[in-house]
Amino acid sequence: MKKALSRLLAAEVPVVEGESLKRHCTWRIGGLADLFIEPRSVEEIRLTVEILNERGLPWVVIGRGSNLLFDDQGVRGAVIKLGRAFSQVSFDGETVRGCAGVWIPSLARRSASLGLSGLEHMVGIPGTLGGVIAMNGGSLRQNIGQVVDWVTYMDREGTVHRLDGSGCGFSYRSSCFQDSSKVVLEAQLSLKRSSSVPVREEMVQVLKERKAKFPLSLPNCGSVFSNDPEIHREWGPPGKVVETCGLKGLRIGDAKVSEKHANFIVNLGEATSVDVMSLIRVVRRVIHDVTGREIPCEVRYVSPSGWVVALHKSL
Ligand SMILES: Cc1cc2nc3c(=O)[nH]c(=O)nc-3n(C[C@H](O)[C@H](O)[C@H](O)COP(=O)(O)OP(=O)(O)OC[C@H]3O[C@@H](n4cnc5c(N)ncnc54)[C@H](O)[C@@H]3O)c2cc1C
Known part of the structure; x- marks a missing residue:
């Protein structure tokens, strides 16, 4: 060291x-x-x-x-x-090129002000372009993968490669960049010509709905559980499942299933990773008892030895 x-x-x-x-x-x-x-x-x-x-x-x-x-x-x-030093963005017609550290809400807003449509659903996602690409993040049944032309990344040996969007393995909250051996450096997105007023209006609406639904005043990590199609078919989206199982408001230490949105776990002040993991373990066990299925986590866990996996895989 x-x-x-x-x-x-x-x-x-x-x-x-x-x-x-x-x-x-x-x-x-x-x-x-x-x-x-x-x-x-x-x-x-x-x-x-x-x-x-x-x-x-x-x-x-x-x-x-x-x-x-x-x-x-x-x-x-x-x-x-990868933060501020990687926040360069350039626009050329309907294409946007951005470095990995670009802050997604401001990228969405800048696109709107240029009358470009395609990132409206992302305006409230508090991540970087690199993180959103790795997670194939998005909302309202859309994801960043739908607008990615190409991504450049560095492999573990330090060589830079370029992958077309179709080669990035984008699927629901997943991409080939999650295997921890690739560092996303830059991406080009292809947006659609529109005009700024309707794009902005849609963003305002998206933010309004998120503010009403999500517990944004306490530290959280967004959606804890991801949408499992089998569970969804019978029981609905993860927040609804947690609620149906009577787990809203459940608390371990300072980690609590939000009363406002049951797919969020909030930190009431001094929550530890042990609190959060214990709470997730209980929630998953009850959901399993009720639905017969294992609900996966969207949130990723970083272990002391430096590996990163979907949290349920470490329980
Ligand atoms: C209030 C709130 C609301 C949210 N709403 C949404 C939502 O609507 N939709 C949604 O999809 N997500 C949402 N999230 C979750 C989160 O914002 C997204 O997953 C986002 O994409 C993560 O970006 P990040 O930069 O914070 O990545 P991090 O959390 O830092 O990392 C996430 C993963 O990406 C990897 N990674 C990060 N940067 C790179 C890089 N440059 N190269 C390679 N791998 C990298 C990390 O290793 C890790 O595996 C929300 C979170 C919060 C707190």
């Missing part, structure tokens, strides 16, 4: 030792990352990955941490955050 740290420092890559991960996720939960790195260029990402691989240190790449549960034990390796 020390050697990796001194090499990163020598190369002037921005690195912090023992950074609290609470500051880097919307749930405000998590221990310390041994190394927390915020590269400023693709070259710095390459150098970082090279140094970490050489030392055999695990690493994980994150955006805004709006879909992640960090463990209370933190990460015994490195967390690489």
Whole structure:
């Protein structure tokens, strides 16, 4: 660890030792990352990955941490955050090119102001372009994959590749970038010519509905459970299933199933990853007892050894 740290420092890559991960996720939960790195260029990402691989240190790449549960034990390796340094966007006609750290709500708003349609459903998603592509995020039965022309990513060896949208393995809340070996760097999206007034109006409506439905005043991670088609057919969307099972308001420690929307777990103040995982375990067990099915999680868990998986796979 020390050697990796001194090499990163020598190369002037921005690195912090023992950074609290609470500051880097919307749930405000998590221990310390041994190394927390915020590269400023693709070259710095390459150098970082090279140094970490050489030392055999695990690493994980994150955006805004709006879909992640960090463990209370933190990460015994490195967390690489692609943030503001990767927020360049350029528009050319109906195409938009953006770097991985682009903040999705502002990308949606800028597109609207240019009269471009296609990101209305994303205006309330508090993530980065890299994170949204990795998650194939979206709402209102739409997802980013539907407008992706191509994505560039770096593999674990530091080589940059370009993949067409059709090669990104986009499916419901999933893509080929979730296997932790690919760092999304940039993407080109193809939007549709419209005019700014109706696009803006739709965004205002989307935000209004989300504000009314979601518990946005407490730290949360968006939808905890994902939509399982079999469960949905018989029981409805995940929030409805949790509610039908009488689990709304259930609390363990400071983690609580939201009273406002049962597919959200809110942090009442000092929730730990143990609280959240225990609560999810109970909710899944009751849902299994009632429906006979295992409900999957949309939220991803970052283990102390640096692997990232859909949370239910770590229970
Ligand atoms: C209030 C709230 C509402 C939400 N509403 C929605 C919604 O409507 N629809 C929806 O889909 N999601 C929603 N989410 C969840 C979340 O915002 C999305 O999943 C978003 O795409 C995550 O982006 P992020 O930058 O925060 O990624 P992170 O949470 O940091 O990471 C998520 C995953 O992407 C990977 N990743 C991140 N960046 C990269 C990169 N550059 N290269 C490779 N992999 C990367 C991480 O390793 C991790 O596996 C919501 C969350 C909150 C808190």
